[in-house]
Amino acid sequence: MIKRTLFLILTAMSLLTGPTSAAYGIYPALPQTPPGDFEVTFYPVAPYHTGDLLSARVAYTGSANIGGTHITVALADEPDQILETAAFSQNTRQATFYWMYDTRSHQTGYLSFRFEVPDFDLAWTQGVHLLPDLGNRSAAWSSAHSPCCTLHYFTGTDAEADLPEIITALEESSAEVLSQFAAAGVLEENPIQEPLSIVLVPMVIGHGGFATDEAVLTYTHDNWAGIEFTNLAHHEIVHVVDRLINTQGPRPSIFVEGLAVYLSGGHYRPGDALQRGAALLALDLYLPISEIVDDFYAAQHEIGYMQAAALVAYLDQLWGWETFIDFYFNLPEGESDSAIISTALEARFGIGLNELEGEFIAYLETLERDPQVEADVRLTVDTYDLLRRYQTLAIPSAHFRTAWWPPVNTMRENSIVGDYAYREKAPLNLIVESLFIDAHAALDTKAYARAGAALTNIDEILTWVEMSGGNLSHYSIGWPVNLHPRSITWP
Ligand SMILES: [Zn+2]
Known part of the structure; x- marks a missing residue:
């Protein structure tokens, strides 16, 4: 209610100060900050320099239904020349202007943009302070090819300097991943028909890597996310091969990530999956599977991943590798990951997910406690938090x-x-x-x-x-x- 009232006030204010109101100079005076429920962020992040190719993301936090609503951006002193139009997403309630303005030919100083949401009758200006060109930004995209992978990287980076070692590591990782799946009898031919596309960037984003159509991995000698490159590459290649050959039926996230962590020998750095699972339990960090299985990525990241790997390691030990992969590759459709796994467990082994978890916990409790592993697990969780x-x-x-x-x-x-x-x-x-x-x-x-x-x-x-x-x-x-x-x- 308060938000709605605020919105109405702001809308009313915008009518007074908006494009139709009395103007100072040539163009109407607009508010120089976004109205209450809007927030604009410019990218690449500050400080900005002449030569930057600027983008902007506009986030809406108000109560109106903004999905599909259009927003435009122009230079504040050329309001009639729209640079770009974007629409707010229904899901994220954000609108993004990718690379809307090239500042190469611009003078240093304040550069002001005009944002307008016509349906809301709102307009405002907001800008960035452009500093002089640093004169040392000469990175360019380059690529290297090997049988497994196509690498994309920037010239002048640590990745370029270490290219031979990186390629060797990727070749070894992909061969190992293929042999791990082959050991389960599910690989008739090499599924990697096209080289995998891997992008190496010098910045830390997320935890040091993310995958869209291609894997984008941080590669820098000063990697403060602390992730071992070969481990991360192995993890991502498991995902790619898994997606290529496990094409029938659902792939519950707890198994997707558990498999990648287990097969790459640890999360971020090497560590025995079962010992780390036992440490989580001993430290009282263990999260009940029923609480994480259906919204796996919302769980505390390190705990979820370590636990998922421990579960896969346990099932490998209990059933054997071939049976586990066969189970994972042939799951029935269902309305949730927990239902999918439970149905498959009932059909094949006559037990439910809760019963399996009971046995899993009982097994972890039989493992001898290791203070070093417990310290490592606790500090790993603390580090990433x-x-x-x-x-x-x-x-x-x-x-x-x-x-x-x-x-x-x-x-x-x-x-x-x-x-x-x-x-x-x-x-x-x-x-x-x-x-x-x-x-x-x-x-x-x-x-x-x-x-x-x-x-x-x-x-x-x-x-x-x-x-x-x-x-x-x-x-x-x-x-x-x-x-x-x-x-x-x-x-
Ligand atoms: Zn993953």
Whole structure:
């Protein structure tokens, strides 16, 4: 009700200040911030430089039914020349203007855009401060080919420098994935007819990788998401092969991810799936399967994935690999993942999902507790919870729920690089990210006390950031920072 009233007030205000009202100068004066329920974010993220190819995402948080509503963008001083028109999505309630304006020929200084939502009778201006061209942004798309994979990367990056090692690792991973499926007797011929398309970007987005039609993976020597590249590549290749050969029937997420983590030998880094499942249980972090199976991606990410891998490892041990893959590849249709799995379990083994979980837990409880594994599991969960908190606070464009990940193939076709090639870091970013790198390096060497100390330090910094409303001076958190030595990717 309050929102609706506010909306009516804002709408009324917009009539006063909107395009039809009395004007100052040539064009009507418009509000220089979006009306209450709209939020505009420009990309690539700030700071902006002349030469940037700008995009904008407009999010609506109000109560009106905005799906399908159009919004236009123009330069504020050329309001009649619409640069682009976009529609708000019914699902996300966002409208996106991809690469709406090339600032190459623009002067430095404030660049103002005019946004208009005609159906709502709303218009406003909003812009960015353009800094001078840095003169060092010369990255371009390039590609390399091998039998398994086509690699796309930017020139001048760590990926380009390490290309031979990356290709060897990808060839080995894909051969291993094929042999893992072949061991279950489900591979008559190599299903990879077309080389897999893999894109390597120097920025961390999400947890270090995401898959659309192609796998986009972070590759940088300073990877503060701490994910081992070969592990991530193996994980993504499992998904691709799974999708290529397991084409009949549903693929419940808990098995999709469990299989990828199990076959790649761990989530982010190597670790025995069953031992880690037992550690989750001992640490009281275990999530009942009934609570996560039907909305798997909403569960705490690390716990869900580790548990899913433990379940697949358990079923492999219990039934044998061939039987598990046969079970997973031949699931019946059903209205939910839990119903699908339960029906199949009943038909084949005469038990339900709850009963299976009871036996799974009972088995995990028989495993001997390992304090090192428990420390690793607890710190891994803490690390990625902190990482997402940092992304939310400092770089929402990297957090998976608010990520800026424009279509990579369109970017390649149009030689656009900025959105994935560059991210300028403030001292706060350098301090926090170097602490994350330190925490990952400590976890890799089982130096759990050091990892814990780095995480405590990050937690304190993020708390200060939250308390300061985001206006934190880096001097107060220990500038200058001793940058951690570059992590070693290849032995
Ligand atoms: Zn996955």
